[in-house]
Amino acid sequence: MDGPSDGRTVGPRDPALVPIAQKVERAERLTRDDGLALFQSNDLLTLGRLADLANRRLNGDRVYFAANQHINPTNVCVLRNTCVFCSFARMPQEAGAYTRSLEEIFAEADAARDNPTREFHIVGGLHPKLRLAYYLDMFRGLKARHPGVHIKALTAVEIAHLARLERMSVRDVLIALRDAGVTSLPGGGAEVFSPAARATIADKKLSGEEWLAVHREAHRLGIPSNCTMLYGHVETMTDRVDHLLALRALQDETGGFLTYIPLAYHPDHNELGEVLGRTGTATSGFDDLKNIAVGRLVLDNIPHVKTHWPMVTPFISQVALTFGCDDLEGTVVFERVYHEAGAATPMWLGYDQVVSLIRGAGKQPAERDSLYQTVRTFEDWVPAVPGVRPRGPEGPTFQISHRLQAGARGRRLPVLSAVDASE
Numbered sequence: 001m002d003g004p005s006d007g008r009t010v011g012p013r014d015p016a017l018v019p020i021a022q023k024v025e026r027a028e029r030l031t032r033d034d035g036l037a038l039f040q041s042n043d044l045l046t047l048g049r050l051a052d053l054a055n056r057r058l059n060g061d062r063v064y065f066a067a068n069q070h071i072n073p074t075n076v077c078v079l080r081n082t083c084v085f086c087s088f089a090r091m092p093q094e095a096g097a098y099t100r101s102l103e104e105i106f107a108e109a110d111a112a113r114d115n116p117t118r119e120f121h122i123v124g125g126l127h128p129k130l131r132l133a134y135y136l137d138m139f140r141g142l143k144a145r146h147p148g149v150h151i152k153a154l155t156a157v158e159i160a161h162l163a164r165l166e167r168m169s170v171r172d173v174l175i176a177l178r179d180a181g182v183t184s185l186p187g188g189g190a191e192v193f194s195p196a197a198r199a200t201i202a203d204k205k206l207s208g209e210e211w212l213a214v215h216r217e218a219h220r221l222g223i224p225s226n227c228t229m230l231y232g233h234v235e236t237m238t239d240r241v242d243h244l245l246a247l248r249a250l251q252d253e254t255g256g257f258l259t260y261i262p263l264a265y266h267p268d269h270n271e272l273g274e275v276l277g278r279t280g281t282a283t284s285g286f287d288d289l290k291n292i293a294v295g296r297l298v299l300d301n302i303p304h305v306k307t308h309w310p311m312v313t314p315f316i317s318q319v320a321l322t323f324g325c326d327d328l329e330g331t332v333v334f335e336r337v338y339h340e341a342g343a344a345t346p347m348w349l350g351y352d353q354v355v356s357l358i359r360g361a362g363k364q365p366a367e368r369d370s371l372y373q374t375v376r377t378f379e380d381w382v383p384a385v386p387g388v389r390p391r392g393p394e395g396p397t398f399q400i401s402h403r404l405q406a407g408a409r410g411r412r413l414p415v416l417s418a419v420d421a422s423e
């Protein structure tokens with residue numbers, strides 16, 4: 001692999017990647033040191049080529065997407081002052097705080113009647129007063145109105161919060177969610193498992209071990225889930241590798257993860273971005289592609305890797321399809337969480353736009369449901385007129401009102417010295 005060998009391939013420019021490339025070509029599992037070398041390397045094209053090889057073994061040229069709609073029932077969150085990387089949450093009386101009634105949620109979900117929709121992706125803040133019954137009624141109501149739409153709902157953090165509020169076990173909350181129609185869990189709330197990084201960016205949140213325990217319990221109950229890593233803040237390269245290894249270990253144990261999604265930290269309108277002096281500077285395309293590629297290489301037992309275009313732009317996501325990624329997220333429709341953090345991407349993509357992005361990368365689009373069952377392929381596809389953005393309920397709750405501009409109260413600034421950022 002060192003230099004051109006057979007006239008068709010070019011070996012790694014970074015010598016540290018030579019033994020790793022050999023392992024990938026032999027389909028061998030990578031070690032912690034290998035993962036670290038991958039993150040420390042700037043030989044991005046080799047990372048991409050190796051990850052593309054690993055992805056093709058699993059998924060060929062197929063790239064999945066979902067006709068999905070994001071729903072965020074509330075942005076009120078009891079951790080609003082301690083998750084300093086979050087731009088979405090509000091205190092109950094803070095400007096821009098909202099909590100939807102069930103009728104408002106059903107009205108918003110009715111956009112699904114005018115758009116191809118297979119999945120509701122439902123996440124929100126940890127509201128101090130919204131009880132489990134509110135969520136169960138929501139899911140039952142959505143299933144009654146849209147029986148063909150899968151419900152992917154509630155992060156591990158929200159589930160643990162509900163268990164505390166109701167004095168129930170996590171297992172019993174999960175059973176209740178499943179019985180009300182939840183098909184799978186999203187992967188949010190994992191952030192990065194490193195206790196030191198977590199102490200800086202989210203010190204009151206569920207620990208990494210607790211996050212993994214909720215997913216383990218879900219998998220035992222037959223509820224598949226997704227997993228994430230938030231990168232580009234104060235985490236070290238070692239933190240990233242250890243996070244991936246923890247996900248890989250749980251997947252070895254349960255096989256319940258469907259997809260890994262690296263999530264790019266956005267520094268606008270949150271306290272961490274201010275302290276880091278990063279306002280207006282999101283992660284680089286280089287790091288976005290590297291995180292896709294390394295994720296694909298280390299997580300050899302998770303079938304899919306997704307790029308979240310609202311965070312990294314549709315164009316980086318399109319390039320990611322040749323860096324080990326086989327899922328382009330979906331239509332999304334109402335993206336709020338990252339737009340609160342300054343994402344300059346569109347809030348939605350039309351169905352045909354998603355298909356065009358995938359076809360434009362020379363890949364074969366496949367619309368999927370939440371469980372990665374293919375519901376449509378596009379061999380004879382002819383682009384239609386781009387869709388019209390569906391409308392939700394009118395009103396101030398649909399305005400993005402950035403909380404730092406609105407005057408945050410009770411802000412707790414992070415202590416950066418808690419983390420050795422020298423790696």
Ligand code: SF4
Nearest residue numbers: 077079080083086089
């Ligand atoms: S990251 Fe989640 S738990 Fe933390 S403040 Fe934001 S909404 Fe709340």
